Amino acid sequence: MLTAALLCSIVLAVRMGSTDISGMDILRIVMYKLFGVGDPELYGSGAAADIIWFIRLPRLVLGAAVGMALAVCGAVMQAIVKNPLADPYILGISSGASLGATLAILLGIGAFLGSNFVGVMGFAGAFGVSLLVILLSNIGGRTNSVRLLLAGMALSSVCSSISSLVVYFANDKEGMMSVTYWLMGSLAGAKWEQIAFLLPFVLICCLFFWSQSRTLNLMLLGDEVSITLGTDLHRWRLIYLLISSAMIGFVVYAAGMIGFVGLIIPHVVRMIFGTDHRKLLPVSGLLGGILLVWADVLCRTLIPRSELPIGILTSMLGAPCFVYLMAKRSYGFGGEKDR
Amino acid sequence: MKIETKALEALLGENHILKGIDFEAGDGEFVGIIGPNGSGKSTLLRCIYRVLAPAGGAVFLEGKKLQDYSVRQSAQKMGVVAQHNYYNFDFQVREVVLMGRAPHKRALDRDNAEDYHIVKKALEKVGMSEFAERSFSTLSGGEQQRVILARALAQQTPCLILDEPTNHLDIQYQLQLMELVKSLGKTVISAVHDLNIAAMYCDKLWVMQNGTVIAAGFPEEILTPTLIRRVYGVEAELCRDSLGQMHILYPCVRR
Numbered sequence: 001m002l003t004a005a006l007l008c009s010i011v012l013a014v015r016m017g018s019t020d021i022s023g024m025d026i027l028r029i030v031m032y033k034l035f036g037v038g039d040p041e042l043y044g045s046g047a048a049a050d051i052i053w054f055i056r057l058p059r060l061v062l063g064a065a066v067g068m069a070l071a072v073c074g075a076v077m078q079a080i081v082k083n084p085l086a087d088p089y090i091l092g093i094s095s096g097a098s099l100g101a102t103l104a105i106l107l108g109i110g111a112f113l114g115s116n117f118v119g120v121m122g123f124a125g126a127f128g129v130s131l132l133v134i135l136l137s138n139i140g141g142r143t144n145s146v147r148l149l150l151a152g153m154a155l156s157s158v159c160s161s162i163s164s165l166v167v168y169f170a171n172d173k174e175g176m177m178s179v180t181y182w183l184m185g186s187l188a189g190a191k192w193e194q195i196a197f198l199l200p201f202v203l204i205c206c207l208f209f210w211s212q213s214r215t216l217n218l219m220l221l222g223d224e225v226s227i228t229l230g231t232d233l234h235r236w237r238l239i240y241l242l243i244s245s246a247m248i249g250f251v252v253y254a255a256g257m258i259g260f261v262g263l264i265i266p267h268v269v270r271m272i273f274g275t276d277h278r279k280l281l282p283v284s285g286l287l288g289g290i291l292l293v294w295a296d297v298l299c300r301t302l303i304p305r306s307e308l309p310i311g312i313l314t315s316m317l318g319a320p321c322f323v324y325l326m327a328k329r330s331y332g333f334g335g336e337k338d339r
Numbered sequence: 340m341k342i343e344t345k346a347l348e349a350l351l352g353e354n355h356i357l358k359g360i361d362f363e364a365g366d367g368e369f370v371g372i373i374g375p376n377g378s379g380k381s382t383l384l385r386c387i388y389r390v391l392a393p394a395g396g397a398v399f400l401e402g403k404k405l406q407d408y409s410v411r412q413s414a415q416k417m418g419v420v421a422q423h424n425y426y427n428f429d430f431q432v433r434e435v436v437l438m439g440r441a442p443h444k445r446a447l448d449r450d451n452a453e454d455y456h457i458v459k460k461a462l463e464k465v466g467m468s469e470f471a472e473r474s475f476s477t478l479s480g481g482e483q484q485r486v487i488l489a490r491a492l493a494q495q496t497p498c499l500i501l502d503e504p505t506n507h508l509d510i511q512y513q514l515q516l517m518e519l520v521k522s523l524g525k526t527v528i529s530a531v532h533d534l535n536i537a538a539m540y541c542d543k544l545w546v547m548q549n550g551t552v553i554a555a556g557f558p559e560e561i562l563t564p565t566l567i568r569r570v571y572g573v574e575a576e577l578c579r580d581s582l583g584q585m586h587i588l589y590p591c592v593r594r
Contacts, residue, residue, distance in 0.1 A: 227390050
């Protein structure tokens with residue numbers, strides 16, 4: 001049902017935008033592009049076809065993929081560090097990404113990487129830092145959730161101080177603006193070539209995590225209980241971290257940083273469906289996709305002829321909804337419930 | 340199932356907690372480990388249920404070294420009920436018990452009707468059937484402990500390890516839990532705080548002090564005023580009731 005809702009959302013969302021295009025035309029354009037059905041003169045080219053096929057549709061598909069990745073990674077990260085406050089960016093990924101972007105925008109490092117070198121550097125920063133976090137937390141003992149969090153925090157502050165240093169010495173107002181803007185996240189850069197890689201990658205990773213539901217459940221019980229239940233979490237934790245870091249790295253590459261989705265979606269789903277990852281992961285993924293599709297529509301339409309960064313919108317709308325749910329339902333957030 | 344340790348040593352940081360333990364629990368025996376706080380009872384159990392790696396010596400399951408079993412295999416042999424079960428995330432009672440099936444599952448296996456049947460039976464056994472849908476964190480300490488026992492039962496292991504399972508429980512639940520475990524006929528290794536409970540349920544007792552075993556045998560041989568004074572430093576009187584049941588009394592010191 002949620003899958004249907006996601007598809008419907010995309011279809012509906014395609015219609016919304018500054019240019020009004022009728023539903024039938026959209027259908028015909030998509031049919032032509034996908035299956036070569038229909039009149040190439042009418043639907044194969046022209047303004048309407050371009051808007052749908054090259055601007056709106058890729059954004060929405062990217063939005064769905066990014067939302068899915070963020071929500072699933074959020075749930076997985078919360079299991080890995082056994083902490084309900086975790087989000088996909090927690091283990092230094094956010095500050096790593098911003099360091100990469102800052103270096104790219106202000107110092108032009110990595111310009112040889114092509115036109116989207118800021119995104120590439122963001123990816124490198126995010127993935128590099130999470131690798132370092134994993135490495136650091138393994139020195140002098142086995143990783144556990146606390147060591148991971150501490151290593152993540154330590155590296156985060158190193159990265160952000162380097163970013164600040166660069167910003168301080170660069171003294172480049174315009175550059176700083178674009179760093180800030182980039183960090184707020186946007187789906188505007190969506191291209192089919194990107195999606196052709198990102199979407200299958202996200203889907204495969206989500207399916208993989210879904211297949212790992214049992215182990216993820218055990219992670220919430222802790223290392224010791226898991227050993228007595230037949231699973232040594234150590235190895236799995238590393239594998240999950242690597243995969244989710246790669247996922248989030250690509251999300252950062254494609255869309256910058258989009259906050260709050262990865263934190264709240266898993267909690268909202270837990271409130272309704274419980275903690276079992278067998279339900280939590282698929283529902284979170286679909287809900288995350290739906291949320292970002294609609295958030296993107298709002299971003300495009302809320303202010304005429306202008307666009308709001310999607311990260312701002314998700315946080316602004318997400319936080320109040322979340323507080324409302326928190327107040328309304330008896331949900332413990334992992335803490336002890338009031339009896 | 341027979342469980343042994345030979346010359347088992349364990350370190351916690353710099354501290355030498357276990358100093359060469361030779362321990363043995365025979366097939367179907369209910370073995371109690373007693374001793375004062377800090378004597379190494381829990382550490383010994385933690386070595387046996389594999390969350391602590393010994394610094395020397397080894398644990399043997401059915402004569403084979405514990406390290407030679409995979410974690411999965413050893414979890415098919417031993418179920419564990421430990422002292423502390425606080426979870427950061429809220430699971431349903433049924434989900435908690437279902438996790439006891441994990442050692443019998445491969446990554447892609449689904450939980451089938453048989454698993455749910457086993458879970459249902461386990462919950463019935465501990466008298467928690469009506470609680471199956473409740474969330475674990477809303478249960479009282481005694482109820483939580485019974486759910487954890489149900490999880491260990493769902494593991495369907497020949498051996499149960501109890502690490503002071505009745506700590507913080509009311510006497511009613513203490514007796515209920517021990518009675519239930521006793522009725523299973525499995526090999527049980529349990530750290531026991533209360534000497535009267537040890538006398539009631541254990542087939543054999545092992546006494547630990549400062550990381551060594553200082554005595555082992557049948558409860559009536561072990562629980563003597565002399566030994567209790569030596570190990571715990573308190574005076575004790577022993578008496579038997581009309582049914583022949585042994586009771587340990589602690590006369591008031593200020594008398």
